Amino acid sequence: MSSQYSFRFHFSPTLHPILFSVPQTNQYQTITHLTIPADRELLAVGDNQVLSISHDTTVSFDYVAHAIKRSFSLEYTLFDYEKNHIDKNFYLKPNRFIDGFDSDIMTVLQQVLSGIHTNSLFEIIWNVYQHVLSVLTYGDPITGLYTVKQALTKPRTDCGGFSTLLLSLLQSKGIPARLVSGFFVNPKRFQKIQSKLLAPELSFEALAMHVWVEVLLPDGSWFPIDPATEWRRSHGFSKRKGGFGVTEADRLVVSYGCDHMFTFDERKIQVDLLQYPVAAMACKPGMTYF
Numbered sequence: 001m002s003s004q005y006s007f008r009f010h011f012s013p014t015l016h017p018i019l020f021s022v023p024q025t026n027q028y029q030t031i032t033h034l035t036i037p038a039d040r041e042l043l044a045v046g047d048n049q050v051l052s053i054s055h056d057t058t059v060s061f062d063y064v065a066h067a068i069k070r071s072f073s074l075e076y077t078l079f080d081y082e083k084n085h086i087d088k089n090f091y092l093k094p095n096r097f098i099d100g101f102d103s104d105i106m107t108v109l110q111q112v113l114s115g116i117h118t119n120s121l122f123e124i125i126w127n128v129y130q131h132v133l134s135v136l137t138y139g140d141p142i143t144g145l146y147t148v149k150q151a152l153t154k155p156r157t158d159c160g161g162f163s164t165l166l167l168s169l170l171q172s173k174g175i176p177a178r179l180v181s182g183f184f185v186n187p188k189r190f191q192k193i194q195s196k197l198l199a200p201e202l203s204f205e206a207l208a209m210h211v212w213v214e215v216l217l218p219d220g221s222w223f224p225i226d227p228a229t230e231w232r233r234s235h236g237f238s239k240r241k242g243g244f245g246v247t248e249a250d251r252l253v254v255s256y257g258c259d260h261m262f263t264f265d266e267r268k269i270q271v272d273l274l275q276y277p278v279a280a281m282a283c284k285p286g287m288t289y290f
Helices: 103-112 121-135 148-153 159-172 187-194 227-234
Strands: 002-011 018-021 029-035 042-045 048-053 057-066 177-185 207-216 222-225 251-256 260-264 267-271
Touching: 002 018, 029 251, 042 260, 048 057, 057 251, 103 121, 103 148, 103 159, 121 159, 121 227, 148 159, 159 177, 159 207, 159 227, 207 227, 207 251
Parallel strands: none
Antiparallel strands: 002 057, 018 048, 029 057, 042 048, 177 207, 177 251, 207 222, 260 267
């Protein structure tokens, strides 16, 4: 099942250019009719394509969302990455939010896998996932991203904390994975607009922030894991589908990863998340979000 929308975002920069991660076609969505300023080039930041906006600009595109329900081979082991020549090093680097080399994370991982004497990729990922669901509680959502340290010490957290804890545990075991950043399309807002327009134009007002996890498999594909959505549904707070290999056709993906460091206009830029558009200013932790 798929859902179709049209998006139209208008940006009005003031003192600094705005950086906007342009949505790309992927397993969650098909992006067509993308319209961006002809005089601006897209900047590659990790797995993302970032547009710099220095004057009044409108970005528009059509979007078809895809539901996902998939699994992967139970025969995969940790050694299959090397056998298949998968370069996973980029996704095993710790940062300010995800740290598989943290001593507390390594201790937790050892405890979680203490009864598992196998290199089965499925067994490791499944048990780490179940651990995250069992030790965290959804609550206290923030506009930024919880660090793994915060998730360890403050088990009441939002989708960001669920994701950084899961990512850190996977990283500690040498399993490549990345953060997926985007938005849920607000169903109530969409239904209201849909009653007036066949293909509604939506903005950030019709979206709700969300992040989840993708694991890079030995065949080079990405396997989605959404622990926060599964926790909320299993505890009766939501009917939305999402979890181990499952997502609904209800989300717009705008970027991958976190704690981005890159050069822009000969200046060092550090951005926690390329989710909402951010102001391009001098490098420092925590950017101003619009």
